Amino acid sequence: MSAVDDRKPGGAPASTAASVVLERCDELATYTSLPGGLIERVYLSPQHAAVNSRTGQWMRAAGLTTWQDSAGNQCARLEGHRAGLPALLLASHLDTVPSAGRYDGILGVLIALAVAERINAGVAPADRPVALEVLAFGDEEGTRFGTTLLGSRAVAGTWDPDWWSLEDADGVTLHDAYLAFGLDPATVGDAARAPVELVGYLEAHIEQGPVLDEAGLPLGVVTSIAGARRFQIVVEGAAGHSGTPWARRRDALAGASEAVLAIERIARGEAGHSSGLIATVGHLAVFPDAVNVIAGRVEFSLDLRGEFDDARDAAWLGIKAAMTAMSERRGLRVTWQQTHSAPAAHCSERMRRVVAAGIRATERAGADPAAPPELFSMAGHDAMALAAVTEIGMLFVRCAGGVSHHPDESVTEADIARAVDALEASVLELFEQYRSEPGVEGTAS
Incomplete structure (x- = not known):
């Protein structure tokens, strides 16, 4: 399927979806605590609250049910053929490092949302064997409190009570920051998902390295994430x-x-x-x-x-x-x-095959049938935390020069169009597997 194929079963064409994703990245870049156009957005800050609110508006406009969980993550859900089915999670993060670029994490959330909107428009509820959720984690970078993956670890059920005494640069503890944000520290465990509630986790993310760019390729399959x-x-x-x-x-x-x-x-x-x-x-x-x-x-x-x-x-x-x-x-x-x-997190063989199938589905007719490139990630990702509770897979998107954690992060609209197509195709591939596998929880009756 071409990256600019307008023959989608529903939702926006790839080119339109990519344009919307990039416009939204630009808008979220304005939610920052730094002057002069620089970006910094940390956990439990006013800027965090603002991007959750804005992203929640986009989620609802896409027809999803939304909520902010007890760890401050912005969440949305599209039900399957009946309520309460286990979910496939599509996610990344909205927080940043100081003087950040506008795509690390943010792009993955917005690609996931674009895919969920397409699924909602193009796949009838009766044909959805599992639910689909989009999660925007509040803390992956660890910029404010020095410990990374706080949002996704809460969802994975691996929250450490010792973190409550962590302090930011102003001496504010994580416990007090929760209260100031309107969260109850005593209920952080409510964010945790049990394995039976999930069928897997997929994350799109810019490659924080130059491999794809130097190879002239837009997308790659992540094999594992460094410990x-x-x-x-x-x-x-x-x-x-x-x-x-x-x-x-x-x-x-x-x-x-x-x-x-x-x-x-x-x-x-x-x-x-x-x-x-x-x-x-x-x-x-x-x-x-x-x-x-x-x-x-x-x-x-x-x-x-x-x-x-x-x-x-x-x-x-x-x-x-x-x-x-x-x-x-x-x-x-x-x-x-x-x-x-x-610990190092290894993407499951199943999820690697699904992501590879999604990438191949974006290739034009007559394109080289070579397998999509496989890449090892030295950078950490929220997928690492979710590996404790479900299968994980990741899709890397080319970033110019591999530059990340810097204002010079750069992606192209054509690559984003391919990424939206590929992640959607990956979801549809998983749907097909669950429809065809008897006895798998979540399979439509």
Whole structure:
């Protein structure tokens, strides 16, 4: 089926749907806490409330039943052939990093909504063997409270009560932010879905990498999502005058610099550890931070990711050993605290086949029948959280240069048209499977 095929069974043609999606991305970009056209929208903020409200209006206009759940996620549902059937979830997130682009997460929500609108218009209720839900998660990035996937973890039923004491930069706890947003912390568990309530999860997302762009391809199938561990690391020495002789120095910054280079070396596979890892030191603070004073303390972050948890964890053991040896040699003290841990999430074989079938359905007649490209995601996604409760699948959309988490995020209308078509075809493929599989819960009678 062509990306600009107007012969849809209902709903907007692909070209029109893509135009609406992009217009809505532009509109949601105006809901921001930053001046000068920059975008930042964090969990439980006034901007979060505003985008939930606006997205809810679009959901209702598409004929869906809407609600905001007990974790602040904006939700919508299209029933199947009868009320109460298990649901296929289509979802992504509406929150952003600071100085964000306008497509990371947001595009996935709006593509999902465009697909649900088409299904509602083009597939009779009697032909819907399961329900369809669109979820707009309130927190994937973790920008405000430092812990990612809060919205989707609530839906997956993996909420950690220890999170209530997390504080934002202004000292506001997550617990108090819930109250200020009009949510009841005691009911956060009501957002959780049981496995029997779901038939799967599909997420469209820009590729946060250049593979599709460099290959000249609009869409790809995600195979798995990297498992991530994050640490706060502190190197302590002794502050002193910059004239202190070399033999008397206990320079925390020099030690931290050596540790950062060791992290890079180990993650790149240059020290006997597995490759396929990514390690990022994105934050570093030096104390007392004076030009003529030896640093007495350095704090830095580590984000360690890998396709396989055992390789990632082996690299962390190597990093710890390297930092310990460095500290002993330099007379320093190194401590670390893990602040985040998420296992690698693998898209199920079934969902990978469904997404691939959806992509193939968008190809023009006579196109190369080669299988759609398969990609591993080093970036984390809400699908990781939902993997704890149902099968997951992901569709990657080409993003120019692979640029993400930056105002220069860029997609084309033609690619979005293909993505809407592909996700719709994936949903219809799942519908057909559930209609034809006897004994599968949700199958129409």
